[in-house]
Amino acid sequence: MASRGAGTVLAERVFRVQRAFARLEGEVHGPGELARATGLDDSTVHRILRSGVEQDIFVRIGHGRYSLGSGVVQLAIHACAQPQDPHAVHSVLEKLRATTGGPVFFYVLVPFGTFQRLCADLAATDADLGDIGYAAEDLLSVARPLRSGAAGRAILAFCPPAVQRAALDVELPPYAGPGAITDWETLRASLADTRRLGFTVGHDEDLTGWNSCAAPVVWGQVVLGSVLLLRRIGQTPSMTAAMVVRTRQAARKLGSMFGAAAPSPFPAVRLP
8 A cells, every 4th residue: 555645644634733623622722732632742733833824724822822713714715605506495495395384494504703593595485474473584684593493403513512602601582482492401412412313303492383393404514504394383294204304305405515415424213
């Protein structure tokens, strides 16, 4: 087997340091902490950080402490700048609505300031919107916290721990339904289940009088948003396993628009 060149080894070390910032708690780290997280020696990590500062990949904060820099944000913007056909996105939502009979919403993660979710598109009839009590323009223009509702949890479950902690400190919005999760330990357990199963359900939670199912829209290891399906409480049939499967499939389809679709890592759907 051919040996790897020095350039390849160095590149791998640089990427390991970058990834360590995403795995470690907090935003600012020193060379020693990063060395332990990557398995590299302190001097190697220090050289990578010092070189990265010159390229805006890292920023030096105070004495010997570093955070990710604007160059990483620029790379992320370019990565997400792939042109998406809005008609293709909407057709996925319309297909889900046609096969389930419930209004469907596509929420995207808003990663600036306090992390929130914003409805980017929806598939709903005028009757659906009338029952929900919102006009389409209201749903499409108001950012909502990640800690409330199935749509928020489907995103939050795949966010870094620091984002999860910040989201848990946000109060529930006044429009949350009576079934909204208020206990922190219950919420944390729900996030773990959502990450394992690839979906979450809510009962009278996202909106009063509606049950819900949401699945994350994921590209690689990054969550971009979630797909939310609503069903009126008392509507027959209620939220079924087949509806959950279709919601998860729609979310996977949207995620695949950013790159080649990978096999689903989630287990088969089973509802109580």
